[in-house]
Amino acid sequence: MALLIRGGTVVSTNGQRQLDVRIDGEKIVEMGVDLPQKDSEIVDADGCFLFPGFIDTHTHMELDNGPGTLNVSDEFPTASVAAVAKGTTTVMDMATPQKGHSLQDCLDTWNRLSKDKTSCDYTFHMSVIEWSDNMAEQIKAMAAKGITSFKMYMAYDNLRVSDDGIYEAMKAIKAVHGMLGIHCENGDLVNALQQEYLAAGCYAPKYHPITRPNILEAEAIERYLTIAALADLPVNIVHLSTKESLEVVRAARKRGQKVFVESCPQYFFLDDRLYDLPDFESAKYICSPPLRKPADIAALWTGLENGEIDTMGTDHCAFNFKNQKVVGKDNFTKIPGGMPGVETRGELMYTAGVAGGKITPEQFVGLMSEHAAHQFGMYPQKGVIQTGSDADIVVWDPKAQNVISAKTQLSNVDYTAYEGFKTQGAAHQVYLRGQKVAEDGKLLKGQQGQFIARHESEYNFNK
Numbered sequence: 001m002a003l004l005i006r007g008g009t010v011v012s013t014n015g016q017r018q019l020d021v022r023i024d025g026e027k028i029v030e031m032g033v034d035l036p037q038k039d040s041e042i043v044d045a046d047g048c049f050l051f052p053g054f055i056d057t058h059t060h061m062e063l064d065n066g067p068g069t070l071n072v073s074d075e076f077p078t079a080s081v082a083a084v085a086k087g088t089t090t091v092m093d094m095a096t097p098q099k100g101h102s103l104q105d106c107l108d109t110w111n112r113l114s115k116d117k118t119s120c121d122y123t124f125h126m127s128v129i130e131w132s133d134n135m136a137e138q139i140k141a142m143a144a145k146g147i148t149s150f151k152m153y154m155a156y157d158n159l160r161v162s163d164d165g166i167y168e169a170m171k172a173i174k175a176v177h178g179m180l181g182i183h184c185e186n187g188d189l190v191n192a193l194q195q196e197y198l199a200a201g202c203y204a205p206k207y208h209p210i211t212r213p214n215i216l217e218a219e220a221i222e223r224y225l226t227i228a229a230l231a232d233l234p235v236n237i238v239h240l241s242t243k244e245s246l247e248v249v250r251a252a253r254k255r256g257q258k259v260f261v262e263s264c265p266q267y268f269f270l271d272d273r274l275y276d277l278p279d280f281e282s283a284k285y286i287c288s289p290p291l292r293k294p295a296d297i298a299a300l301w302t303g304l305e306n307g308e309i310d311t312m313g314t315d316h317c318a319f320n321f322k323n324q325k326v327v328g329k330d331n332f333t334k335i336p337g338g339m340p341g342v343e344t345r346g347e348l349m350y351t352a353g354v355a356g357g358k359i360t361p362e363q364f365v366g367l368m369s370e371h372a373a374h375q376f377g378m379y380p381q382k383g384v385i386q387t388g389s390d391a392d393i394v395v396w397d398p399k400a401q402n403v404i405s406a407k408t409q410l411s412n413v414d415y416t417a418y419e420g421f422k423t424q425g426a427a428h429q430v431y432l433r434g435q436k437v438a439e440d441g442k443l444l445k446g447q448q449g450q451f452i453a454r455h456e457s458e459y460n461f462n463k
């Protein structure tokens, strides 16, 4: 039966307007003022915003990366419930191959771990962790299967590729009109600093940010953008976290370079004083890049307000405090890095951003959904409420109030970095391809997620 959502205010980056939205099957079939009911069931969205389903550009819902790897506590079956119940209808998960294995092997693994187990739609960024002669062919094969974005690392010895390998990958990605995102930190210097501090007997979590200072991110971004300029490829920076990095991006854009920036809520709400907490509590906040200083947070908010940040991901990568983070009790470099976040992104960004008067609902939609759909080849299937698009709709109640707590969260992890945070605004109902899958933070219908094959990035088309 068709649904007619009445009385809500539809928001896109172009503006907001009170419109009725008719859904039939998986699609939005009609929009307009005072649409006739016909045989549709009425959904009352009076006083609510209608946002396009949120897209999380950066999750780790699996780390199935070979023997000896610690896996995340919150995998596709649970993390996707936490996502969709709060408005995220599509996640872009980081698929990471094992060394020496093909990208296809990795895709097979990620398909197996997600298929029929995921409650929101999903797609993958494929990681390229080594460069070899046939990698260009493999990238082409991935793009043909709808995996048109790729991830690389400049830090982590088991994942990083040297500058010439990154350059080769860029040429291959350019050939398929794909999108590259890189984790930017100078890996050699992170290693050197870690060795230096460990040798001096500094083992506590508070040395984590000290061994990954701002300038190591800014330098890596500068180098990344230099390689991208050489390859003439528009590129994405994942989880940008510092003031200095934003300045590097500004300079590159001023030169005419096309650069996309992703950041994450943790770099807007949490700062590095949390690494001074006693009793190893600080381990909860270990992630890379690390939490930064209040001055960085202020700079990021300014960047967000100015439209310098394109997308908000979460880098959702959940490890339990009690039995997983504790592995690094005697050595901060051994603490599994990452924090949960997929569940709280919408409420946090709406609270401080929109309710806090820093950004408009239109900007919020851009950051949470629309920009990602454009950048990663999903528009207009995703990222917009318009006739013909997937009926992924968040009926958002701007008056709802909640308090974030590990006791009530859906993510399968024993803490939240936002314990006690009061939020304003919440997803009242969530529609995934036309089905009401969640209401007031509770899942109604699970495992409805599908793999989304994506087209070329429109920014790299005809480059």
Ligand SMILES: [Zn+2]
Pocket (backbone or CB within 6 Å): 058, 059, 060, 094, 315
């Ligand atoms: Zn990540």
